[in-house]
Amino acid sequence: MKQKKSTVLLLTALTLFVSSCAINTVNRKAGILTIQQQGSFLVGGTTISEPGKFDLTNALKPQGQTLHGDHAYVFYQIPPKARNYPLVFLHGAAESKKTWESTPDGREGFQTIFLRRGYGVYLLDQPRRGEAGKSTVATTITPTPDEQFWFTQFRLGNYPDYFAGSQFPRDSASLTQFFRQMTPNTGAFDVSIVSNACSSLFNRIGAGILITHSQGGGAGWFTAIKNDNVKAVIAYEPFSSFVFPTGELPKPIQSTSLFGELKGVEVPVEDFTKLTKIPIILYYGDNIANQPTSVWNKDHWRAGLEMARLWAATINKHGGNAKVVHLPELGIKGNTHFAFSDLNNLEIADLMAKFLRENGLD
Amino acid sequence: MKQKKSTVLLLTALTLFVSSCAINTVNRKAGILTIQQQGSFLVGGTTISEPGKFDLTNALKPQGQTLHGDHAYVFYQIPPKARNYPLVFLHGAAESKKTWESTPDGREGFQTIFLRRGYGVYLLDQPRRGEAGKSTVATTITPTPDEQFWFTQFRLGNYPDYFAGSQFPRDSASLTQFFRQMTPNTGAFDVSIVSNACSSLFNRIGAGILITHSQGGGAGWFTAIKNDNVKAVIAYEPFSSFVFPTGELPKPIQSTSLFGELKGVEVPVEDFTKLTKIPIILYYGDNIANQPTSVWNKDHWRAGLEMARLWAATINKHGGNAKVVHLPELGIKGNTHFAFSDLNNLEIADLMAKFLRENGLD
Numbered sequence: 001m002k003q004k005k006s007t008v009l010l011l012t013a014l015t016l017f018v019s020s021c022a023i024n025t026v027n028r029k030a031g032i033l034t035i036q037q038q039g040s041f042l043v044g045g046t047t048i049s050e051p052g053k054f055d056l057t058n059a060l061k062p063q064g065q066t067l068h069g070d071h072a073y074v075f076y077q078i079p080p081k082a083r084n085y086p087l088v089f090l091h092g093a094a095e096s097k098k099t100w101e102s103t104p105d106g107r108e109g110f111q112t113i114f115l116r117r118g119y120g121v122y123l124l125d126q127p128r129r130g131e132a133g134k135s136t137v138a139t140t141i142t143p144t145p146d147e148q149f150w151f152t153q154f155r156l157g158n159y160p161d162y163f164a165g166s167q168f169p170r171d172s173a174s175l176t177q178f179f180r181q182m183t184p185n186t187g188a189f190d191v192s193i194v195s196n197a198c199s200s201l202f203n204r205i206g207a208g209i210l211i212t213h214s215q216g217g218g219a220g221w222f223t224a225i226k227n228d229n230v231k232a233v234i235a236y237e238p239f240s241s242f243v244f245p246t247g248e249l250p251k252p253i254q255s256t257s258l259f260g261e262l263k264g265v266e267v268p269v270e271d272f273t274k275l276t277k278i279p280i281i282l283y284y285g286d287n288i289a290n291q292p293t294s295v296w297n298k299d300h301w302r303a304g305l306e307m308a309r310l311w312a313a314t315i316n317k318h319g320g321n322a323k324v325v326h327l328p329e330l331g332i333k334g335n336t337h338f339a340f341s342d343l344n345n346l347e348i349a350d351l352m353a354k355f356l357r358e359n360g361l362d
Numbered sequence: 363m364k365q366k367k368s369t370v371l372l373l374t375a376l377t378l379f380v381s382s383c384a385i386n387t388v389n390r391k392a393g394i395l396t397i398q399q400q401g402s403f404l405v406g407g408t409t410i411s412e413p414g415k416f417d418l419t420n421a422l423k424p425q426g427q428t429l430h431g432d433h434a435y436v437f438y439q440i441p442p443k444a445r446n447y448p449l450v451f452l453h454g455a456a457e458s459k460k461t462w463e464s465t466p467d468g469r470e471g472f473q474t475i476f477l478r479r480g481y482g483v484y485l486l487d488q489p490r491r492g493e494a495g496k497s498t499v500a501t502t503i504t505p506t507p508d509e510q511f512w513f514t515q516f517r518l519g520n521y522p523d524y525f526a527g528s529q530f531p532r533d534s535a536s537l538t539q540f541f542r543q544m545t546p547n548t549g550a551f552d553v554s555i556v557s558n559a560c561s562s563l564f565n566r567i568g569a570g571i572l573i574t575h576s577q578g579g580g581a582g583w584f585t586a587i588k589n590d591n592v593k594a595v596i597a598y599e600p601f602s603s604f605v606f607p608t609g610e611l612p613k614p615i616q617s618t619s620l621f622g623e624l625k626g627v628e629v630p631v632e633d634f635t636k637l638t639k640i641p642i643i644l645y646y647g648d649n650i651a652n653q654p655t656s657v658w659n660k661d662h663w664r665a666g667l668e669m670a671r672l673w674a675a676t677i678n679k680h681g682g683n684a685k686v687v688h689l690p691e692l693g694i695k696g697n698t699h700f701a702f703s704d705l706n707n708l709e710i711a712d713l714m715a716k717f718l719r720e721n722g723l724d
Contacts, residue, residue, distance in 0.1 A: 031398075039463060039471075040460055040464050041539060059514055059515075060511060065508055065510045066510065068538060096493040102402050125493065129495075130492055131458040132545070133458075133492065133495070133545035134505075136505050138505060141497065142500045143497055144429065145411065145412040145427035147429060153421075159416060176404075183494070
């Protein structure tokens with residue numbers, strides 16, 4: 001009788017323990033998020049000082065006063081028992097760190113997806129954007145209706161039509177969120193200033209992986225050149241500022257892009273060589289032309305993808321490890337310029353996780 | 363023998379189960395944060411449409427294009443088993459939601475402190491600020507060295523001296539963070555536009571508590587007037603836009619403030635009456651003059667505190683429940699304009715929690 005009772009107790013306790021463990025396992029997947037530490041800070045930047053002496057009784061005069069600007073803003077979350085390398089996310093043109101947060105239709109973005117997968121996550125607002133708005137240069141912001149252009153440029157479709165099979169949700173609320181998440185520069189974009197701030201972040205946090213989007217790609221290459229703590233670069237549809245060693249610049253690529261011909265950027269070979277020391281992967285979505293076409297958005301990205309392939313070949317010729325993935329070639333169709341927030345973003349995240357695993361970075 | 367073995371197993375299992383429960387309890391206090399859901403979205407705002415038809419072959423022309431602007435950006439986190447009323451935080455002038463995140467010296471701010479205490483937390487970037495930068499009006503941003511002015515205005519001290527016993531950390535890195543977290547308007551500040559967006563948020567999330575700082579205070583009153591879902595307002599050092607019923611406006615308060623005399627704002631009595639239906643508390647920090655003084659920062663806030671008291675008296679005369687707390691009168695000394703991120707911010711959080719508890723809002 002006594003033995004029976006203790007067996008019942010044992011089974012009850014074990015059941016409770018096992019179910020509690022089961023909950024913990026589930027939590028890491030889709031339920032409760034666990035976070036060891038979260039917060040935000042500003043990093044990098046410069047300071048302007050107005051000559052003279054600050055006069056307390058005349059405190060609106062600039063003399064003797066300072067302005068701190070051109071820093072990045074960073075929001076970070078670290079899960080318990082985080083993987084070795086945190087992920088640092090840098091947005092593209094006209095975007096903020098929002099780009100990596102909730103998707104336009106309210107699903108989890110890469111911020112939370114990779115947090116669930118055990119990575120520390122750092123999201124930047126680059127200098128002169130979003131919550132890092134304090135700039136050392138003046139600017140004028142003029143509200144200009146241009147969203148139908150961006151719809152097309154970012155390959156949701158050729159406005160007003162979505163591309164057939166587009167991975168962008170079709171409801172108008174999602175499109176409104178997508179338009180509203182764009183946010184202007186509060187000072188001219190400067191790839192050097194952005195990569196300086198990004199490098200300062202890697203000085204602060206140590207080794208990590210840099211993930212860039214679009215215009216952030218150029219700043220990404222320069223960050224990796226400046227800072228050995230960048231252990232890999234994952235670039236979603238980088239376009240501008242592809243860097244080539246002195247003397248190896250390819251011919252500009254002509255296209256019907258509204259931004260004109262696409263040129264590379266020359267850097268000293270010793271800088272370029274730094275990019276050959278780390279694994280680099282570039283992802284491009286769907287509806288990019290294979291041949292020159294008068295459809296300007298498809299042709300813009302055709303030029304970008306061609307330049308990316310020339311660039312990766314140059315990296316690899318110099319002993320590096322760069323790979324260009326055109327998603328449709330893997331059978332992944334319909335992705336816009338924002339694969340990481342498209343309807344299939346879990347599949348896109350799986351691909352990125354696979355890259356990290358295969359390179360021993362997970 | 364068999365019984366002994368099962369007893370050992372039982373004890374082991376029970377120990378594991380109990381310790382796992384213990385960890386869960388600890389987690390809610392100071393260690394691991396647990397989050398049911400987190401994400402971000404844009405809310406409110408308007409749309410500009412340029413007449414005409416969008417021309418895909420001439421896509422940089424504004425004709426037929428739209429601009430969505432004047433929305434707020436919101437980042438939210440909801441803990442498991444969240445309390446009934448989430449907390450909505452609205453920053454002050456020249457600040458973003460960063461104001462409620464990590465403190466300048468890297469401790470947890472109200473965002474994480476109240477998340478740990480079981481509240482859902484929504485942080486806003488108000489329209490035309492931070493990641494809600496897309497504005498329907500043009501603006502020019504001119505970098506102006508003025509940080510020594512703000513140091514003084516925000517009562518860290520009279521630059522370069524900190525006030526004796528100031529609750530602001532003394533290291534230069536913290537001061538740098540404080541200066542860098544300021545971020546400019548990307549369009550003129552408009553209390554109506556801010557309160558519209560804030561009200562749209564309460565339409566979306568339902569009943570909640572609104573916490574404002576400084577200039578956000580005015581938008582807070584208008585939000586509570588516009589939306590019954592605001593169940594209480596907690597205002598840290600509100601200054602401008604105190605609303606009074608038609609015919610009950612007090613005389614402007616003269617002071618040596620660099621912003622000139624302080625006036626109230628008239629609203630219809632039926633609007634004002636809405637503020638008498640909810641509990642409201644206003645907190646003011648230290649180093650605010652009791653009498654008019656030529657020390658302009660202390661006098662600026664002397665005027666603010668005087669207006670706050672006139673305002674609360676008017677609310678209460680109309681049957682409301684507003685209270686002004688001058689922290690030094692509770693023996694809480696040294697607080698700057700940013701009590702919620704000062705060195706004693708846990709004590710300040712305790713006070714706020716007590717207000718919520720006493721009003722049955724926790």
